[in-house]
Amino acid sequence: MNNIMQLRTFKNIHRLPGNLGRYLILITLSLIIMAPVFTAVSGSLRTNGDFLSKPFALPHENIQWQHYTGILEDNSFWQSAVNSLLITAGVTVLNISLASLLAFAFSRIKFFGREIVFNILSIGLLFPVVVALLPVFIQVRDMGLINNLWGVIFPLVAFGLPGSVIILRTFFRAVPIELEDAAYIDGCTRIGFFRFILLPLARPAIASVATLQIIAGWNEYFLPLLVLTDPKKWPLPLGVMQYQGQFGTDWARVMAYVTILIIPAVFFYLMTEKYIVTGLTGGELKG
């Protein structure tokens, strides 16, 4: 940690060696990080047997593109892709809308019982979905949402909500109170302040929360498995099942499927990332 910090030198004269050190660290780390990714990609281009006995060889002779073409030519893949997009979009939009409203109330409005409601919500953070799968399933069933994408979206939103609210609240609080007073003096309503001042200012935080929710929705496995009975409604993560048998798995195909699955996820990240990093630069948030 100390070493890394020593390398943080902006002084012109130190810039070059400083950056060299940074590049060294970043490149080493990138290699470590990419090794498993490389495993997946190279595995997907070889035969299953080849992959199993030498997981890390480069694809040499006859590259196995058919794992990809096989998946992409399958109609059910595209059907699942649409379902995945719907679930992801539903979870993200709903989560962000509900969480930002809640976080706004918890951070900028004083009202009776605020801390109690907030604490109740925080309790949700202490439970992973898996501890309550059966009662969640029963609740979804009793509300008539079995085999309905909403039956996946609502529980995911509910379990994601506490985390999103806590993250957003932290960032909403960072917006100086003077800004709010000024807005009210200018005749702005509360909702107006929320909509036109707070939300734009908190764009990096909202974009980060959105990234987390997109990834959570995109990768969710358990809830669709339990809730969606019709394979036509299955999202992509369930599709990988067709390559797993009771006593053996076609890993090469699984790896191809995985590679296809992460490409959109990286793309989603790149879409939101610019809001996280370049949303604001200094000045606007001066206290």
Add this chain to the structure above:
Amino acid sequence: MSKKIALFLIVVLVASLVPALGAASAQDKVKITWWHIDTSDAQSATWQAIADAYMAQNPNVEIEITILENEAFKARLVTVMQAGDPPDIFRSWGGGVLWQYAEAGLVRNIAPELEGEWKDSFSAKAALELYGQDGEYYGVPYTWGAVGIFYNKVLFEQAGLDPEVPPATWTEFIAAVEALKASGVAPIAVGAADRWPAHFWWVYTAIREGGQDAFLKAYNREGAFTDDPFVKAGADIKQLVDLEPFSEGYLGMNYGDSQVQMLDQAAAMELMGQWAVGAYQGSDAAKAEVLVPQLGWFPFPVIEGGAGNANDVLGGGDGFSVGANAPDEAVDFLKFLTNVENQTALVTSPLNIIPTVGAAEVAITDPIALQIIQARNEAPYFQLYYDQFLPPAVATAVLDGVEGLFAGTLSPEDAAATIEDVAAMELAE
């Protein structure tokens, strides 16, 4: 994200999530939901063909198939069972789990339909009994086999062992292990991280040490899993483990890894069920072409001084059970699925079954499969895998105990005690 994109997403979402109204009316048809776990294209097509054939003969029936991967299947089945909505027909291995469903009234007693001709057609009688209890039946097996030792004859020969005379006693077996180790291969491949492959070893030694008697006593609580035969079984495993007959890192290897060791000719023996050859072929077709002709099969060796019969068998297989609310047509379909024509057809299908119906056995030609079917049919005592037979909590304790033996962290006595602690609680009722 810009407002327009967000708005667009919301519109798309709402529009597409509105449930389709006025779905085609199929209310006159009897609908059967059928869950199986044979995910590969060829295998699922085989089941689909049988369903299609049945629907062609019975136009009033509609069979809806759901294919789930093994672990996913188990997770979803348990949840719908606990919620009280079992599917009409579902994959089942019989034994303790099925009995728990039965006690909760979640499966249908098909004894009235089964009694008579249908029941008599089964040659795997012991297997059928595992799909019921106290005169009730909740399902039928369609493939059933025995666990035995698959061995590589070429590697045996290289180690100076006669490949045509595999070890018949524990002493001979231990000698073979030592010879194989000296020849530079891993004598035994075992996927200990999956735990169930390791548990085959301990259960078989317990069967050889104590026979049916010891197990029934422990199961019925007239005895205990700390009784002599079970401790001795642990000592046998310890003797084996101490020879270091497995490849390095075996505690972290799963069944997929042990297949690879066999396929790579790096290990000589694997204690496994009837599916082993199919699994080698599925894992790496090219290497299996080399390996499979080299393979032989022999029953688990007899342990000198043990109370078990040499022909006692550990085994199991696959079947289908019927959910509590299933229509009569579901039972009829199961009868269709296990008739002689379908059982015969399944032998040569990609499902590669060992038929449970006697008249279909003639379709078997593979020498190893013939050995397995003989072992299964002639066993004076047929024991279903403990991890299927016992209630899940006791099964977990068995797997924990065996894992400790394989890791060398538990003495034979401690391993037995680990199992008995849970058994005493769970089997008492």
Add this chain to the structure above:
Amino acid sequence: MAATRSGILSGAGEKIVSERFRREIGKTFTVLLCIVPGMVVFFLFLLIPIFQSARYSLYDWNGFGPLQNYVGLDNYRLLFENKVFQSSVQHSFQIMVMSLGIQLPLAMAMALMVGRGKLFGRRLFRTILFIPFVFSEVITAIIWRYVLHPSSDGLVNVILSNIPGYDTVGWLADKDVVLYSIFAVITWKYFGFHMILYMAGLQAVSKDHEDAARIDGADEKRVLRYITLPLMGSTIRLTVFLSILGSFQQLVIIWVLTQGGPVNSSQVITTFLYKYGIKNFKLGYGSATAMILFAITLIFSIGYQRIIMKQDYGDMA
């Protein structure tokens, strides 16, 4: 005159009162608008199921048929007596400590390097650093099983075998190593999450403050120590909080990698719950485990919020 005056006054008073009243109504309306939709979803799909779980924990129930066999706190007693459970709790704590001590500083260092500034190629590095986070947990574990494979074909063993005298390590097979291997995988997957939050937090740090300090002659170490990090205080406290909770809730990665093995040496509270509760059809026992997990994280989070995060509440109080 007096009458007029009092009339004016009383009129003004009424006006103030009604204005206030209207504002109160408006505020209440706003609060309800903000809170009700989210809380309804939260209540229906999280709180009710959790309450059900709490109830199950008092029964010796396998989940099939009606809820029965009330046993009071028996499930809890069995848990506390269980050695495997005790070690599971300990493993959970170990993962938490490692997460706080290694994962977060790493994420912060990366956020500082690529989250701002003018480093050439920082966007590329940022994407690479974040890629693991887009992998699902199941996929992460499946791939890492091969990377950490105990045979000499595992990637880590292949690379390390270049070191003379290196003996193949069973990264997931050795009882003494497995927990650290698992932690490495968790770090690989999750440090990007914290990095993102730090990057978002960095945007709120005013460059002017840092520059002012530099002009005053502070070196970079001091700028970081006394300006940047304190300004990111609330973000850091937030990630510590989320990291504590996240460590305790790790399940899928560990389950797929080792199922808590070998011989329970990587069993944590959640995998214990899954193995001995859900898989064993011991719903009551499993729910009791969930409640203990809840109690531990609750104590941690209340303590943490009261003592450490208090300053984040201060401005509004």
